[in-house]
Amino acid sequence: MTVTIKLNANMGSMEPDSAAEGTAHQNGNTDERVGRGNHATSFVPRKSSGRSTALPLDVGTRVHCRWRDGKYHPVKVIERRKVFDGAPTDYEYYVHYTEFNRRLDDWVKLDQLDLGSVEADVDEKVEEKATGLKMTRHQKRKIDETHVEGHEELDAASLREHEEFTKVKNIATIELGRYGIETWYFSPFPPEYNDCVKLYFCEFCLNFMKRKEQLQRHMRKCDLKHPPGDEIYRSGTLSMFEVDGKKNKVYGHNLCYLAKLFLDHKTLYYDVDLFLFYILCECDDRGCHMVGYFSKEKHSEESYNLACILTLPPYQRKGYGKFLIAFSYELSKKEGKVGTPERPLSDLGLLSYRGYWTRVLLEILKKHKSNVAIKGLSDMTAIKSDDILTTLQGLDLIQYRKGQHVICADPKVLDRHLKAAGRGGLDVDVSKLIWTPYKDQG
């Protein structure tokens, strides 16, 4: 059965630069050693008031927590677990920093929490009359928002179980090629991987394993030295491979599991038949090492030219994201279509797209001496008119005169915006792209 898990956006305000720091090479923690459900309670004095705080803290508690910048930030307790070998009251807490993106959710120790800041507004319990189960209002709302396609028949209890299951990151780290990478979000790996906190990926076929020795054995046998599929672009040490999900289902599934570890809000379709995957690699004498990818529906009614985009954390902020975005528009130009990325965009996705659209459009406006219409810009760039309008409106370059939108582009203003839009990134050399648009082979 095709299972599509649609997870909610839960993006606090942006903290992109800090987020990028969250990818340091680390070992995983050791969930499998800790138990749950000891409800022994103790009291510790609050730091700032004379009142005591009951421990362990309840799930839902709001409190301030010391972050890696050394400062205290507001968090919400998402989950708690007993510390292995600790006293009955020793718990650690999985917290969501309410000011930051969910990728920064983390397990913290009690001494990181400022108990003087505890707010006693734990979600109110709501009686679930139909099932006789207890559910918080917050959980009820989240379940209403969480739609598990392919699981429409699930009752509230099962849905709640799903919600419970996905709120805490399951895999803490992965090993991929020469990198150990801290993960960002939950990914629905098959149940036999439930007890793992670290997974070992073959960097070529993307098969994943529980133990390093398994990976080492696999690497001796794996024939692949690059992604399966056709190499459609090569320039210097960079190559792009097109992988048809229908012809390479296992690879497509593996890629989805891997990508979900870094994509929170996207619906992941495991019906990979419908997608083409464009895998960007840095190549050397050991093979072609995946840097990032984007997926694209073979047929999109909404004119999406990109479904999901990912640069693997060790390669981020080097211009690969812009390269992948530019590449997706070059494919659209070859198809003779305009395109737009599938929504919603993540915080980092939005930043990358805004930067790309701004640079591409303003560079054209700077060079163009005569008037240019939005439709003209769209024809030149393959960027959908709506995205052009939003970008230019966001830069305050559009005025509405006599019933139509007019671009008002003062060269000095353009220069200022271009400077603010940052570096251009790696260019796509179109002369190195050998590609024909997808055609159904029946």
Ligand SMILES: CC(=O)SCCNC(=O)CCNC(=O)[C@H](O)C(C)(C)COP(=O)(O)OP(=O)(O)OC[C@H]1O[C@@H](n2cnc3c(N)ncnc32)[C@H](O)[C@@H]1OP(=O)(O)O
């Ligand atoms: C349709 C969709 O799929 S939306 C989902 C988008 N994907 C994700 O959110 C998955 C996780 N994130 C990623 O994989 C990456 O952050 C991407 C793909 C969004 C961007 O990839 P990168 O290779 O880092 O992009 P690139 O180096 O070209 O930078 C793009 C621009 O985005 C902005 N940006 C990207 N990351 C950050 C960050 N951590 N902090 C601040 N700005 C950032 C910057 O403006 C940057 O340009 P600059 O470096 O010149 O300032």
